[in-house]
Amino acid sequence: MKDNTNKKERFSFVGYFKDLVTAIAKGDWSVKLSMLFMGAGYTFHKQVIKGILVTIIEIAFIMMCIFYAAPNLAKFGTLGTVQFEQVLDPLTLQTTVNDYDNSFTILLNSIIALFLIVCFVFFWISNMKSVYRLQVIDNAPDSLLKKRINTFIEDINSLFSEKFHLTLLALPTLGVILMNIIPIFVMIAIAFTNYDQSHMPPNALFTWVGFANFKNILANSMTVTFGYAFKKILGWTLLWAVLATLTTFIFGVLLAMFINSRTTKWPKMWRTLFIVAIAVPQFVTLLLVRYFFGDTGIVNSICSNLGVTEFLKSVGLVSQHLNYIPFLSSEHWAKFMIVMINIWVGVPYQMLIATGVLMNIPGDQIESAKIDGANKFQTFVSITMPYVLFIQGPSLITDFVKNINNFNVIYLLTNNSFITPDQALANSNAKEVDLLVTWLFRLTNEYYNYKMASVIGIIVFIISAVFTILSFTRMIAGDREGDYQ
Amino acid sequence: MKKKxxxxxxxxxxxxxxxxxxxxILWLVVTAFSGYPGINKTHFFPETWTISNFTTLFxxxxxxVQYGRWFSNTLIIAIFTCIISTVFVLMVSYAFSCMRFKGRKTLMSLSLILNMFPGVLSMxxxxxxxxxxxLTNSHLGMIIVYSAGSGLGYLIVKGFMDTVPVSLREAARLEGASELQIFTKIMLPICKPIIVYQVINSFLLPWxxxxxxxLMLNSGISKDYxxxxxxxxxxxxxxxxxxxxxxxxxxxxxSIPISILFIIMQKFYVEGVTGGSVKG
Structure with a gap:
């Protein structure tokens, strides 16, 4: 029984087209006519209003194709050929602009048009199927079990009862299409064009370049250093994600256990104090911390007063020509500080979660371990940790992916203050402390290098997706959703 | 003694x-009352105290500095974002949690994959x-940016709805209630705590x-920020x-209002991240 429902809730390609073929093969003349005039089937099977509505949609779609899709898609192959030109008329002193092509508008409109066309194909298929269903109901032999064909009012009402999900999902889906799906397709398309600072619409055209940008990101030559920068930044991104996830997790669990322990008085108060630290918006605290640890910041003046700077110099951790500790301005110090500051940001969150998890550890297991003579450390290693890992395992992978895309910590701490000494990195607008996402952001926001940014974005997506699929089954499989119902 | x-x-x-x-945080608070406008590089506590920084703000x-304007801009954006995303999330969660329809699992997987795309990429x-x-440099544009895709963030609320016994809904159905009535009259009241979470969470986003x-507010005019x-x-x-x-x-x-809201919200945060599995 359970398997059966599961199958229905998953989409099957074979079944989908099989139904369509049956509908076309076995449909009567009105169903076959619906292939051309979509309202025909409904109209001849007593659903006139629906027939009219469907036909209106069909007409609207055809109009869309003629006036919107066709002119844009015609230029889709070249992304426009007419260069922007301005002519100043010397007599009237008015500038006239020619009827130029805007590559980006063409690309955007073409993608929207293609999307609409695909949607219409699905609509057409589902129309064929439901018309055929009507025919089956209509032609069934008269009996008590015979279903009646819904009136239009009944159809509307069903949108609030058994088909309520359609009503519920309509608007959110539209939002997601507008904000997520279409932009994603646009960006994927841009990865295959030469859209950058020297090809900026409306003044210039850009065009398709195939896989050139993907080759570029692996290339390494005197002029193109993307390959070098990409390798370096990818390495740091992964290292950062591992370090950030593990340190916050371990310290979070330890802190939670420390506060939970019986010795602690007023555990709630301590917890709230830690939460206050993360309740303040990140952009405020992180920017503050950046100045706190600045080259001429307060920590540096305290350190030099206490002689810490001199000590670090003599040990060799700070180079000789500096008279400050380069907390956020030299590569290794900055990386170290970023991880430390991230512990500051992330541990209270992990502490909160771990507290919730720890409270639910089955007490009898710990009790029986005690009776068997296990000490505190042994119970921690063989009971507490496995339990916490079991519960939090999937969310650790999610954290890992979140850290790969952790824009705030890196950007707010190092933007404007970290200057790379490495010319090869600077050539591709990267810095040692950049993550792929902050690099991407700088490439678009400051250097208008959309083509390379898109390539990086696609790579980030692939990395994130691979790790998500690892935790995918547990998060979505819905094994748990039936547990309580 | 040893214990002590x-x-x-x-x-x-x-x-x-x-x-x-x-x-x-302490540094933030004391510097807010500092009489010296720049960064104090030698002392943690300010040498002169004043409240003129606050009067300048308002x-x-x-x-x-257009603090009043920024505050009202953000407040307007936050209120609308909060309403739209809460409604969207509740609608999606109910559809995915309480209804069974063709392609449900496919849609859920798809939305998870979509969520994987870094926002910075499609931005x-x-x-x-x-x-x-x-719509750039306008309230409406920002509201759209924050709330249009919010339907994808349904996992936590859906997890909560999954724990509501199905018998409640079935009883209502037997009495002849439509799904709309079950949604508004039965589910929403039960889901109050998680709605609080969702409301606060989406309210905090624009702040x-x-x-x-x-990216969107690039006019350079301070009033729009x-x-x-x-x-x-x-x-x-x-x-x-x-x-x-x-x-x-x-x-x-x-930070004051935001911290208060955050502290109210944090207890739901735990359940959200562990996906309700804490109870198991």
Whole structure:
């Protein structure tokens, strides 16, 4: 029984087209006519209003194709050929602009048009199927079990009862299409064009370049250093994600256990104090911390007063020509500080979660371990940790992916203050402390290098997706959703 | 005796940790009252105390500081974002949790994959779409940015709805209630706690967001900013020496309501992340 429902809730390609073929093969003349005039089937099977509505949609779609899709898609192959030109008329002193092509508008409109066309194909298929269903109901032999064909009012009402999900999902889906799906397709398309600072619409055209940008990101030559920068930044991104996830997790669990322990008085108060630290918006605290640890910041003046700077110099951790500790301005110090500051940001969150998890550890297991003579450390290693890992395992992978895309910590701490000494990195607008996402952001926001940014974005997506699929089954499989119902 | 010493060191360590965690916050608060406008590089506590930073924020707006405007801009955006995303999330969660229909699992998997795309990636395309609609530098544009895709963030609320016994809904169905009635009259009242979470969570988004606001509000006109962008702008290299303590004052004020909301919300946060599995 359970398997059966599961199958229905998953989409099957074979079944989908099989139904369509049956509908076309076995449909009567009105169903076959619906292939051309979509309202025909409904109209001849007593659903006139629906027939009219469907036909209106069909007409609207055809109009869309003629006036919107066709002119844009015609230029889709070249992304426009007419260069922007301005002519100043010397007599009237008015500038006239020619009827130029805007590559980006063409690309955007073409993608929207293609999307609409695909949607219409699905609509057409589902129309064929439901018309055929009507025919089956209509032609069934008269009996008590015979279903009646819904009136239009009944159809509307069903949108609030058994088909309520359609009503519920309509608007959110539209939002997601507008904000997520279409932009994603646009960006994927841009990865295959030469859209950058020297090809900026409306003044210039850009065009398709195939896989050139993907080759570029692996290339390494005197002029193109993307390959070098990409390798370096990818390495740091992964290292950062591992370090950030593990340190916050371990310290979070330890802190939670420390506060939970019986010795602690007023555990709630301590917890709230830690939460206050993360309740303040990140952009405020992180920017503050950046100045706190600045080259001429307060920590540096305290350190030099206490002689810490001199000590670090003599040990060799700070180079000789500096008279400050380069907390956020030299590569290794900055990386170290970023991880430390991230512990500051992330541990209270992990502490909160771990507290919730720890409270639910089955007490009898710990009790029986005690009776068997296990000490505190042994119970921690063989009971507490496995339990916490079991519960939090999937969310650790999610954290890992979140850290790969952790824009705030890196950007707010190092933007404007970290200057790379490495010319090869600077050539591709990267810095040692950049993550792929902050690099991407700088490439678009400051250097208008959309083509390379898109390539990086696609790579980030692939990395994130691979790790998500690892935790995918547990998060979505819905094994748990039936547990309580 | 040994126990007492242990307890003393236990609490001493806690105090040290709390001090480390609260030092930046303390610095924020004291600098907000500093009489020196730039960054105090030698002393932790300011040498002169004043409340003029706060009066500048609210009473003396100039070309850089428009705090009242930023606050009302962000508030308007936050209220609408909050309403739209809460409604969207509840609708999607109910559909995925309480209804069974063809393609449900496929849609759920799809939405998870969509969520994987870094927002920073599609942001540029979003920017151009909104620009072609003339919505950059406007409240409406920001509301769309924050709330249109919110339906994807349904996992936590759905997890909560999954724990509601199915028998409740079935009883209502037998009595002849439509799904709409079950949704509004039965599910929504039960889901009150998680709705509180969702409301606060989506309300906080525009206050803390930095990336999208920086991209969309690019007019350079201080009046259009949200609090986050306005404050960030004060730390521009040419401005920081005049505005640092005002930045702290502004950060301090905006932190108060946000911290309170965050502390209310944090208990739901735990259940959300562990996906309700804590109870198992």
């Amino acid at each position: 010493v242990g307890s003393f060191f236990h609490h001493l360590l806690l105090i040290i940790l709390v001090v480390i965690w609260l030092i930046p 009473l003396k707006p100039d070309s850089v 540029i395309a979003v920017y151009f779409v909104l620009k072609s609609l003339g 803390g967001d930095f990336v999208f606001a920086k 949200t609090v986050a962008i306005g404050l960030y702008n004060m730390l521009d290299r040419s401005l920081v020496n005049q505005y640092f303590s005002i930045f702290c004052a502004g950060g301090f004020i905006v």
